[in-house]
Structure formats: structure tokens, C-alpha cells
Amino acid sequence: MAATPTRLLDALARHALSRSNITLMQLHLENADTVTAPELDGRLRHRCFFAGKQTRE
Numbered sequence: 566m567a568a569t570p571t572r573l574l575d576a577l578a579r580h581a582l583s584r585s586n587i588t589l590m591q592l593h594l595e596n597a598d599t600v601t602a603p604e605l606d607g608r609l610r611h612r613c614f615f616a617g618k619q620t621r622e
Contacts, residue, residue, distance in 0.1 A: 569595045578602065581609040588612060 578599040581587050589600060589611040600609055
């Protein structure tokens, strides 16, 4: 199991709502629903080094 800092991701998602062009560099995230929410399109961009369920296209 990954040690995803969910409290940190939740705070980042809230912060990103008032900003734009934030890039999140990530290795692997579990339960990344808050940072992949549709309302963050154009505000929070993530670069994945591992394709998990929420970030795979």
C-alpha cells in the first residue's frame, strides 16, 4: 500500500481552486480523487511517473 498523504492532497486541491497552472509531480498516488476532480481542469496538472486508476487514459 502506498503512503499517499491524503490530507496534503485535499489541501492542495482546495488551494488549486483559487490558482491556475499548478503542476504536481507524482510517483504514485492512491485515492487521488481530490486532485483529479473535473473542477481542477486548467488549475492543477499532474505529471505521473506511474499510471494508476485515476490517472490512466
